[in-house]
Amino acid sequence: MPPAPAPANTPGPTPTPAGGKIDKPSPSVRTAPAPSSSGSIPASTPTPTPRPEAEIIVPKNAKVLYTETGWASWYGPGFQKRKGANGEVFDTEQMTAAHKTLPLNSIARVTNMKTQESVIVRITDRGPFVGDRVLDLSRAAARKLSVFQHGTALVRIEVLEAPASIAEGGRWCVQIGAFQDHDEASKLKEKLTRRYRGAKVLQFASPVGGDWLRIMVADDNKRRAQELMRETRTEVGMFLVRID
Numbered sequence: 001m002p003p004a005p006a007p008a009n010t011p012g013p014t015p016t017p018a019g020g021k022i023d024k025p026s027p028s029v030r031t032a033p034a035p036s037s038s039g040s041i042p043a044s045t046p047t048p049t050p051r052p053e054a055e056i057i058v059p060k061n062a063k064v065l066y067t068e069t070g071w072a073s074w075y076g077p078g079f080q081k082r083k084g085a086n087g088e089v090f091d092t093e094q095m096t097a098a099h100k101t102l103p104l105n106s107i108a109r110v111t112n113m114k115t116q117e118s119v120i121v122r123i124t125d126r127g128p129f130v131g132d133r134v135l136d137l138s139r140a141a142a143r144k145l146s147v148f149q150h151g152t153a154l155v156r157i158e159v160l161e162a163p164a165s166i167a168e169g170g171r172w173c174v175q176i177g178a179f180q181d182h183d184e185a186s187k188l189k190e191k192l193t194r195r196y197r198g199a200k201v202l203q204f205a206s207p208v209g210g211d212w213l214r215i216m217v218a219d220d221n222k223r224r225a226q227e228l229m230r231e232t233r234t235e236v237g238m239f240l241v242r243i244d
Contacts, residue, residue, distance in 0.1 A: 056095055056120040058107060058160050066102070066159040066166045070134030072110065073152045074142030075127070078208040084125035085243075091138075098125035098136035099157075101242045103170070107161035110135065112145045113154040119144045120160075126241055129175065164244065171220035171243040174228050177236055178210030185211035188234060196228060214241075 076092035128136040142148035179185035198218035217224040
């Protein structure tokens with residue numbers, strides 16, 4: 001689900017780590033992957049801690065389908081019990097993660113490059129929408145990787161199972177934000193709507209603050225999404241996001 005310092009406009013398959021580490025545990029700033037039906041901010045009252053999910057089992061000889069190295073963070077507050085991009089209700093105590101471009105429900109091994117701790121997670125959501133980060137971990141996964149304690153860590157992602165091709169196909173969109181000024185987001189929405197008549201432009205608020213735009217290009221075509229990114233100028237972050 002979804003905010004962010006200004007990132008690079010087109011995330012590459014193997015981002016180069018940038019920036020420093022966060023000195024204290026802090027959930028990643030993200031935006032919901034789709035507008036909330038109510039648009040309300042989640043209640044701050046604590047919820048009972050759910051029973052941890054059973055360990056995800058993969059064959060020992062599972063072939064690595066894709067590898068990526070970059071910075072991981074973690075998320076949870078503000079998104080607990082909200083639907084993730086794959087339609088499941090997010091539970092911060094489950095072994096899940098968010099990634100912008102891997103097929104939803106992919107299974108990946110994530111390794112902390114410093115400590116060599118590893119976990120197996122399922123990709124259930126989209127994010128993080130921060131320039132130098134490639135993965136957002138649930139709190140449960142972050143604890144096992146020593147990411148919870150430090151806020152971020154350099155990790156290696158190895159996809160072991162994927163429900164669809166990673167390199168080809170897929171349905172794509174563009175996400176822009178976070179806008180601290182609602183009117184600024186609205187002005188860009190109007191501009192994009194006029195310019196790209198075949199696209200659908202959605203504006204929505206993140207549960208942790210700020211407005212976002214999601215542009216659904218014609219036919220959910222990746223090439224069209226990439227062209228829109230090249231042709232659009234904005235001071236906030238812009239991200240290529242896989243929908244499926």
